[in-house]
Amino acid sequence: MDTTDRSAAPDSPPGLRERKKAATREAVHRAALRLTVENGLDHVTVEAIADEAGVSRRTFSNYFATKEDAVLWGEEQQAAALLRAVAGRPAQEGPWTALRAALRSFEPGPFSPDRETITRTRLALRHPSLLGRQLATHAGLEQDLARVLAERGAEPLRSRVLAAAFLAAMRTTMRTWFESEHPAELLDLADQVLHLMGRPFDDPGAGQA
Incomplete structure (x- = not known):
């Protein structure tokens, strides 16, 4: 349930209640x-997850529908x-x-090879239910990304193709990085994959940008 205070300014810092909720979600x-x-x-x-996080089973359910959701x-x-x-x-x-x-x-942010990203990816490759949940998240992201691109002026069908290609490139990057035992920086490898994937999409005059 969304309990965000709608009276607060959009860019205002989160209040105490929101910070506590964020801390609980993170702990779980x-x-x-x-x-x-x-x-x-x-x-x-x-x-077991609720006990480890020091919350009740009901509190867990307030934040996550399943254990897969909590992991990912x-x-x-x-x-x-x-x-x-x-x-932006x-x-x-x-x-x-x-x-x-x-x-x-994002460098060196959430798309760099931090420990949690590596751990989540390994777990998803090992457990089918986690992989399925991860793919569902990516499917939702593909739709949202296409919408954002369309809002930036791209034609709707082109937006869908671009979003799908971009996320396919990200999956290829992660798989290649893991299978080759991390021979290169993850973002550098992503650049290479995106360049190869994006040749038909490169903006006129943008070269490899």
């Missing part, structure tokens, strides 16, 4: 991630951050350029 997420790494998803229950909460945070970054790029940038620039703007 960390507990879920830690227990899944230690025991495997099949041996982790919602009750960081995926949603990354998706939201990417959407904000793309929407200069209006004169073409869509593919804006996507690539938005990704690079």
Whole structure:
């Protein structure tokens, strides 16, 4: 349930209640991630996650529908951050350029190879239910990303193709990075994949940008 205070200014700092809710959500997420790494998803229950986080089972349900949601909460945070970054790029940038620039703007942020991103990816590759939940998040992100690109002026069908291609490039990047035992910086590898993927989408005069 959304209990955000609508009377507050959009850019105002979160109040005490919002900060407490954010801290609780983070604690539950960390507990879920830690227990899944230690025991495997099949041996982790919602009750165990709640106990580890020091909250009730009901409180867990107020924040997450399933244990998979709790483990992969960081995926949603990354998706939201990417959407904000793309929407905030200069209006004169073409869509593919804006996507690539938005990704690079996170260095060394949520799209760099931090420990949690690596852990979540490994867990998703190991557990089908986590992979399914991750793919569902990516499907939602694809729709939202296409909408943001269309709002920036891209034709709707082109926006969908661009969003799908960009996220396919991100999946290819992560798989390649893991399978090759991290021979390069993740964002540098992403640049290479995006350049190859984006040749048909490169904005006129943008070269490799």
